[in-house]
Amino acid sequence: MKVLLLLGFVAVALAEVTRFDGEKVYRLRPKTDEHVAIIKELAGNIEVDFWSPEGAEQVVVSSEVDMHVDAAHTDIVSTLLQQSEMEHEVLVEDLQAYVEDQLDNQETKAYNYMKYNSWDKIEAWISSMASSNPSLISTQVIGTTFEGRAMTVMKIGKQSSSTKPAIFLDCGIHAREWISPAFCQWFVKEAVETYGSDAQMTSLLDQMDVIVLPVFNIDGYAYTWSNNRMWRKTRSRRSGSSCIGADPNRNFDAGWCTTGASSNPCSDTYCGSKPEFEVEVKAVGEYIRRNLFTIKAFLTVHFYFQVVVFPYFYFFQVGAPHREVVQVGEGAAGGLGSLFGPRYTRGPGGTTIFPAAGGFDDWAFDLGGKYFYTFEVGDTGRFGFLLPGSQIKPPWGGAMVAVKYISAHVVGNLF
Structure with missing residues (x-):
């Protein structure tokens, strides 16, 4: 007893x-x-x-x-x-x-794009969007999280008898950055609703697929709703340590556990015990390796700076192969600046924000992904990770401008 x-x-x-x-x-x-x-x-x-x-x-x-x-x-x-x-x-x-x-008032009975949504709602939304739009959306489970949740990607694009080139868009790699998953949901909504009326979106989805991972770190995201709003890492457990989780954006094999990462399991930037040790990171890594031939660009959404950045984060050199990447990133940031007033900062991640090893962006770029851009959207820190729901639409609009700009360039340079 x-x-x-x-x-x-x-x-x-x-x-x-x-x-x-x-x-x-x-x-x-x-x-x-x-x-x-x-x-x-x-x-x-x-x-x-x-x-x-x-x-x-x-x-x-x-x-x-x-x-x-x-x-x-x-x-x-x-x-x-x-x-x-x-x-x-x-x-x-x-x-x-x-x-x-x-x-306050975030949870409503109906799904609402103007509010933050819990994982249970997002999971139901993924299923609903796919069943309601079978000609544009298909889904695939690419893995299972540490706590047993299905990791589902949404492939958005006009159906084709042949394999189309694709853009990979992920959100929510850090659990507490709620606006990031909110953007992925908004992107899917806009893609479905504007296909056939918006020339740029229609061209994109006719020629390419956009593969969306709505929430990368699902366990951590769910935990921010149920227990600790400030939780950042995964929810994995390991023998010999009472500390939980690792930073999934430090667990990829790109300068792993060197600059800007910690080997302390209790740290928010813990790199994990080895590259791709986190099951979520392993699932994404294996999916990308299987589909690398078709994936032409990677876009990942974070919060809360106002920047458009590209590799590298784990070292500072920007060589000749980056010239086109730099130009496209500058164009995307310039468009954001013209739309929202202050010009968005842009440049290599290591010098524009801070050095950070083991990131998804650098790993995918090293693997052969030609275009990889990280959007940091939101305010400049007044609310930090706690941006009120009433203020989330402007960052969405900004990220959408950047996504469309980069996507148009990729579509025009497929061959």
Whole structure:
């Protein structure tokens, strides 16, 4: 009986929803090596959640650091920042209030593209969209997550008796970046609704297929709805460690576990015990290898910068083979800037954002994918990962402009 009671208490503890009362998000601007050392020392002594960059190893002089600190340590951090005379501001005074504001009225009975949707709703939506649009959409299960959820891709395009070239579009590799899966859903909706009326979309889907992975990190995404809104990694477990999950965008075999990644299983940027150790990463990797001949471009959506970037993230050289990639990326970013005012930043990931090894983008590019672009959409950090549902449509529109621009170039350069 005591054992059963203990197991019951453990189950309750595991089901508890994480709250963030009194927790703050600071924006720091380190100007000296001493400032950088202070940030890294903080991260080593207390539990710090880096929003941008994604880990202490990526903090450098003159970078902008968005750092989430729990309530127990906010006074210490504030005092230390003042004493060091490091330039800083408080972006979020009470993180729990932001979480509640974002979740407010998100769940509705009907599927709603103007709100964030839970995984259960997205899964049902995938099935519904395919059954309602059989001439444009087919689905395929490419693997199973650690917790047993089906990883389904949606192939969108005019049916053809022969294999068509394709673009691979993935969203939601980091669990807490909710706007990313929201964009994939919006893209599928727009593709279906505008096919036959929008010349650019019609041309794209007549000549190519767009293979959409609506949520890459499904287990992590589901966990952000049920337990911890700030969860980033997968939900895998391994013997010898109480820490859960790895960063799927550090688990590909591209400079694996070197710059911008951590070998600490408790870190949000944990690279995993070996490349493609995470079952989700393995499933995507095997699917891409099987279909590499037909996949001509890769597009991946993240949150929350305003940038269009391309390989490489794990080293800084941009050689001659990148010239066309650079030009297309600049065109996509320029279009975004003309639409939304401030010009989107563009360039190689390692220098434009921060260095990060083991990414899907660099891996696919090394494998032979000619075009790979990462869109970081959203605001500039005012709400961070907690962008209210009322503000999600503008980033969608921006990403759609960029996707159409790049897709048009790919269609025009298939041979």
